[in-house]
Amino acid sequence: MFTSISPPAAQPPAPPSRRELNKAATRQAISDSTLGLLRSAGPGNFTVEDIAESAGISRRTFFNYFSSTEAAIASVTHGFLDTALEQFRLRPADEPILESARAALVELADPMTVAPMAELFSLTQASPLLARSELEAWDHCTEQIIAAARERAARNPAVDMDGDMDELYLRSLAGSVISCGKAAMEVWFSRCGTDLSAESLAILRQLLIDSMALLGSGFAASAPQHPDSPASQPLQSDSPAPHSSERS
Amino acid sequence: MFTSISPPAAQPPAPPSRRELNKAATRQAISDSTLGLLRSAGPGNFTVEDIAESAGISRRTFFNYFSSTEAAIASVTHGFLDTALEQFRLRPADEPILESARAALVELADPMTVAPMAELFSLTQASPLLARSELEAWDHCTEQIIAAARERAARNPAVDMDGDMDELYLRSLAGSVISCGKAAMEVWFSRCGTDLSAESLAILRQLLIDSMALLGSGFAASAPQHPDSPASQPLQSDSPAPHSSERS
């Protein structure tokens, strides 16, 4: 993937200037140092000055990149959710949102992608100090999904956007999707910890699929009385997943 | 509908001791002073010392009650969500969770209950500073719902709790319910602002009902193509709640 000759004009693809590079490197160094201290010292047991020293920068510079230690830590979550959003955005516009979400989430069950998240989960266990920025990250992702879904609908005149209903619909759906994805992640971690083996990732995939299926089925309109009926049809990850649209 | 609120509470029926009373009064004074400053100065434009002075206490005492200004502000949201949880908990144990949630949420559409929330919404508009504690409050409510639902299931041997599925089910459902309730509140506020008239509350009720219906129907497995079909038909609270389309 050589982006040929794109001097400094293109917006996203080719600004490999020295300054941008240094900035990215510094940002990464800060993030790494923060994670390192989180590992060695534990949450709440190190200061911004420690991070700065570890990253080889000044305390002031840290705040030029992140507004707080929590923000630096949450950059992991942001990166994780950004890949999900990326996947979501390049789904076909006429696809049901739930199906797009399912597809995007399943893409996350990849070693390189979940590894940082899994470690973050393990490091922030029983530490409400860090929960704040995490919640913010998920909430931010919700807003992004709303924006993406709205833009998708705008490009898709087939669905009539009744100005009255769409706002509630979009916000409810996006929030629920995020909540279910989060729930799947939480259950997965509580079950598999930081295990990144193929079986563990398969479980994660299935949990994500199941949570989306629960959402799509309206949670079976009741309690999970029949483990076979509501959402556990063993649909495997890469097969087309017919996804029978269950309308009422 | 007078819920016959007797002066003391249920479990702690007789602790009107002087100490408890003073503590409650101080706590309320702090909360009031904080809200007052939020009104007069705006978010981020006053310090803990200002609150303490306004409440007639010392700065140190403030921190004996709240860990931060945000926490003091979020006490409003906590109170709001606590009433919802209270309603949820006294629903019959054999009722579907979604229906219980719907009933509990509709109870919130009461002037005395929503008034503080509505004002908080208006005061914290465009202020991400306060969003953190708000998110925490909603998240805390989610955990409470999970706990309540789990306890309910434990007392209801009819539903078999498959140890494998229930965790994902509970977390997904609870998170989705909260997300939808939140979405309804947000839409309501963006539409009605701090209007607490009967019509406005009817709209809120209907939004809450609609969001739960969306959830129960699996979001119609698609986009809201038919404004009449997806979620608005079955239940009307007590007023037709005329839907007026306004678009930006």
Next chain:
DNA sequence: GTGCAAAGATGCACGTAGTGTAACTGCGTG
């Protein structure tokens, strides 16, 4: 009432978080 013990409020000090500001350094450009 008086005395006592515990709970709570207060003042003080300390470390840390963020932020404004001005000086400084290295990269990009003419």
Next chain:
DNA sequence: CACGCAGTTACACTACGTGCATCTTTGCAC
């Protein structure tokens, strides 16, 4: 090479949150 600018750094300052010692209030027994 020199200039301009993005980015870094040092410094100062306000505010936050907490530990600790002290003082005041409350509850209780006598």
